[in-house]
Amino acid sequence: MTAVTAETATVAASAQEPLERHRPRVAIGTDGSTWGDAALEWALRHAWLMNAGLRVYSAKTSDDNEIARRLDVYRWLHASVTTSEDTPEHTLLWASADTDLLVLGHHGHRTRQTLGLGHLVLPVVSAAECDTVVVRGEPRAVRGEHGWVTAAVGGQHDEIVVRRATEIATRYRDGLRLIHAWAPHGARSVESDEEPTDVLDRACDLVAQLMPTLTPSLQLVRSHPHEAVETCGRSDLLVLGPGGEPGNLSPITRTALYLAPCPVMVVHP
Structure with a gap:
């Protein structure tokens, strides 16, 4: 794994707050597709509401500037962006071993889909070592x-x-x-x-x-x-x-x- 950006700006923790290791962890996989972006936005809002740390796993097809723009809106989050040379399935399953929630869109750029469901979704959800959220559905x-x-x-x-x-x-x-x-x-x-x-x-x-x-x-x-x-x-x-x-x-x-x-x-x- 290669980190391409460091943590965004964070808020100083008060003495009453729990130690960092107790903070919930959310991981999001995005490829820059419409549903990849929707999953990123969902994960950002969820991490903010749950007071969780966020790690973004970015595919080569992602727009780094767009990711940075979205993170800047939530600049108070503990967040980082990581890229990987591994396959998306391996990267997401690897991430699931070290997080509390894994988020992905219901399909991405690639055309290997079954009835509108991306080919990665079922294997990742079936084998993930944490809770998973598949972002899909109507806009509201x-x-x-x-x-x-x-x-x-x-x-x-x-x-x-x-x-x-x-x-x-x-x-x-x-x-x-x-x-x-x-x-x-x-x-x-x-x-x-x-x-x-x-x-x-x-x-x-x-x-x-x-x-x-x-x-x-x-x-x-x-x-x-x-x-x-x-x-x-x-x-x-x-x-x-x-x-x-x-x-x-x-x-x-x-x-x-x-x-x-x-x-x-x-x-x-």
Whole structure:
């Protein structure tokens, strides 16, 4: 790795602030494409709201002046820009081992795409060693203008999904929506003794423990889980788990990465 710019201007930490090693870390991969730039802007705003450090991994196709201009708007962030001679997939996965959140656009300059999803997205999200956000969706959602964070619950990673969504909604000062989809009658699904409403109640109880002043909106959707992605409009972020098998994303997660109307966060268990 070769650093091409040093840290931008930073604010002096007070004695009451936590040590630097406790600061959340965000990494963003950008190639200068439209969605690469959108991902960079999303990561900058998120790092600012979460009081996180930011490292930008820049491809050769990126415009260094444009990156510098965007960083200058957030000059108070602890931020750096790094280039790499490695492949984008290797660079991003390498970065994921040393960060808390990895951000990328849902496709870039290269034309090897499947149904509009860049060829790097599924391999990176599946193998990343941290949470990932894939920036996609309609412009208002990408800009964070709806004021809602949605957590999809009903899987084995509900606790971490709810924790992440609650923390982000609190920092963003957004509303929190908990959504659970259960299959219609006659659909092939795994049988469960748990009532669908119990899933939402358990998630709601966890929110109350984490942030008593935050009252989530509860939404029960009678559909296949992957179809519930279409109901997540007017949301700025959809948070969900990766699925039950390591390295193999669940159908609802894959569907969200392809079709969600907003950025998608896949938590790392």
